[in-house]
Amino acid sequence: MNIREIAHRARVSHSTVSRIINNIETVDPVLVRRVQKVIAEVGYRPNHQARALARGRTRTIGLIVSELSGGNPFFSEIILYFERAAVEQGYEVLISFADTQTHPDHVAVCVTRLQERQVEGIAVMTFGMERYLRDYPINLPMIYAGSDNELPKVRNIRIDYLTGIREAVRHLVDFGHQRIGYLSGQLDWSSMRTRYNAFRRALKGFGITLENELTVECEHTWDGGASGIVNLLNLPKPPTAVLCCNDVTAIGALKTLGMRGIQAGKDMALVGFDDLTMCRFTQPSLSTIRFSPMELANLAFRALLEEIQEGDSRRSQFEYKTHFVLRESTCAPNR
């Protein structure tokens, strides 16, 4: 069923039908009613591909996220809020999962796919995997978030990890902690490296030097956190507080602590990162560093939209600042 068929049945030309489905004012109301009746009767829907082809615009944007494996809710919230922001502005979103576990450079495949679909811009929210796009020819509006090597052609949403981490460390130091452990995700992810560096810098700011044994590198998953913290607990002199690279890791660690009879928020201080909804529902509730998927998604969409609409002309700086959120999992050192 197409525009010509409708036109035939309504005894008008197909251009008239086209005008009507595009809400052009200058059409005889009589014809409008006649055509719309036919459209309703046959259940006609305009073909989006054909429109895009004829118009030269798709009003579609791409969103690339890291794989949601193990159900880390962080990225699913990114998707939800990004989509919502886009739909509000009349854009559609094509979502692409970069399967970074098996093929790190899968991000490039995703970009290709999206380009073939003629997206008008791409938001790369992988927090680390965008480095595999370094040699990829970028010829459309594109934004990264928290990338550590800023490219001239790609806008980057700066992430201020330091502020939140420093607030968290200050909080712990105020409590009297000196031996603060760190549960890191894989350090070949730039965002993980950046967080770690921020942590070390924060410590140094308070006159503390981080001993090597106090950093554990693990997968940033529930299981990674659960097993990673064992390395800290088994130390001859374990830390009195632990900062984790994300909430999922922290919740995994929390589980291990609980199983060993160690109470976070009493025997040991534990801090997460992200501020997932579920942080309020762990026991104890999890103090964390806010890195809100909702705010990030909105920021990313706004940045991309500006890039699409304004091009190089107006390049506002977009920045996201993290903050410490106090809940129940932190406490004074227990010796």
Added chain:
Amino acid sequence: MNIREIAHRARVSHSTVSRIINNIETVDPVLVRRVQKVIAEVGYRPNHQARALARGRTRTIGLIVSELSGGNPFFSEIILYFERAAVEQGYEVLISFADTQTHPDHVAVCVTRLQERQVEGIAVMTFGMERYLRDYPINLPMIYAGSDNELPKVRNIRIDYLTGIREAVRHLVDFGHQRIGYLSGQLDWSSMRTRYNAFRRALKGFGITLENELTVECEHTWDGGASGIVNLLNLPKPPTAVLCCNDVTAIGALKTLGMRGIQAGKDMALVGFDDLTMCRFTQPSLSTIRFSPMELANLAFRALLEEIQEGDSRRSQFEYKTHFVLRESTCAPNR
């Protein structure tokens, strides 16, 4: 940059270029090399919309899920695994979020959008909202999951809620529980109603009749569970065990219990529903009824693919059976 431009630069016809990008064997290798060189040089990518238009096929399917609000990981896992299964078969997935909170019939809007995008089929994984499609003219392959009114034109993945729920209830009854409470989601969602009915039927099977006061209807969110269970605790004679309509609700309830000094798995038995990854990491870990998003997504994709490929000819029955998963949150009644 298009096929004609490539043809011009490589001094061949555009049909030859078309053949080459479609890997048609019968092309002179010399030309292949020449054309591919140009393609690489200019960074040409075929236009997907144009291809779809010319081919009359999009190799794209639609997936409609309920909104992910509050970050319920259930739907995000559905999306992930559905997408993965589809990509494996050379299909792309268009994801549509049905914002059922504000506009229940938003599902219909999603279907329209997907139809305009010429998807070859749609999987509706809303577990309840598909009823708003009742009067919608269905003219393409479509599947539902767990729908309670089976339509002739739509394939439905039957969900056997009863088996898992009965196993859970048997487990509780074996422990000696007689007063078993139920924390339900909004009962105007068909999947919520079906679960509830299954629960009552299971109870009856063990000779227990459910007193009205033991059922609480709440939002099936973290907060809903956290506040909903209060109504059960405040009863003159509270239940000794509680079954929840999903894990998120159960985890919310777990939090409230913890704050009141009631230990799930010791003072009260608590059972969830879904088996989210995080169930293993709550304290205590959550006994639940397995309703695996991964398996459901795979099933849904297979069903839809068969519907697309075979049409009405071969209609296998697809069914998903739930099962009880024993962890630490259940125990004998504590009086």
Added chain:
DNA sequence: TTGTAGGCGTTATCAG
């Protein structure tokens, strides 16, 4: 206000 003709980028069907 309406209709006609041409084009968007690709595939497919023909002769050559």
Added chain:
DNA sequence: CTGATAACGCCTACAA
């Protein structure tokens, strides 16, 4: 094996 030529469904001058 290659190259015209005509679709695919829609939009948009331009002409009537």
